[in-house]
Amino acid sequence: MDVYHRVLIKLYEVTGGRENETVDLKELVKKEGFLGAYPEIHQHLSRQSWITETPRPGTVKITHWGVKEAKNTQPSDAGNVMTVRREINRLVAETRELIRIFEELAADASSDNIVRAEKKAAEISSAIQKLKNGV
Numbered sequence: 619m620d621v622y623h624r625v626l627i628k629l630y631e632v633t634g635g636r637e638n639e640t641v642d643l644k645e646l647v648k649k650e651g652f653l654g655a656y657p658e659i660h661q662h663l664s665r666q667s668w669i670t671e672t673p674r675p676g677t678v679k680i681t682h683w684g685v686k687e688a689k690n691t692q693p694s695d696a697g698n699v700m701t702v703r704r705e706i707n708r709l710v711a712e713t714r715e716l717i718r719i720f721e722e723l724a725a726d727a728s729s730d731n732i733v734r735a736e737k738k739a740a741e742i743s744s745a746i747q748k749l750k751n752g753v
Contacts, residue, residue: 622662623691630688640677
């Protein structure tokens with residue numbers, strides 16, 4: 619894989635594939651170890667319409683075409699990494715919801731709140747199993 623695609627995939631990972639996220643491209647290229655080739659990388663990504671400039675100097679956004687190219691180019695397990703991250707973020711949100719339910723349960727130990735807590739805990743357990751199978 620060439621350096622342009624490596625930087626594009628890293629940009630895709632950093633933005634989560636969202637076209638509205640801005641990234642300091644120079645800093646990203648520096649972290650990847652290609653700082654000396656920054657002007658060429660920036661020019662190539664722009665010429666291919668994979669990135670677009672923002673009003674802030676040095677920052678860019680990935681474009682629709684950049685997202686598509688990154689998806690087509692990335693190794694097969696990189697897509698899995700994005701799925702795992704998404705599932706983990708969902709689990710964090712579900713766990714926060716469970717904590718809120720437990721707080722309500724502490725204030726009102728009704729059978730309805732107990733059932734809600736059991737249901738949410740079962741959903742979290744199922745999601746963890748799904749996550750384990752995906753890793």
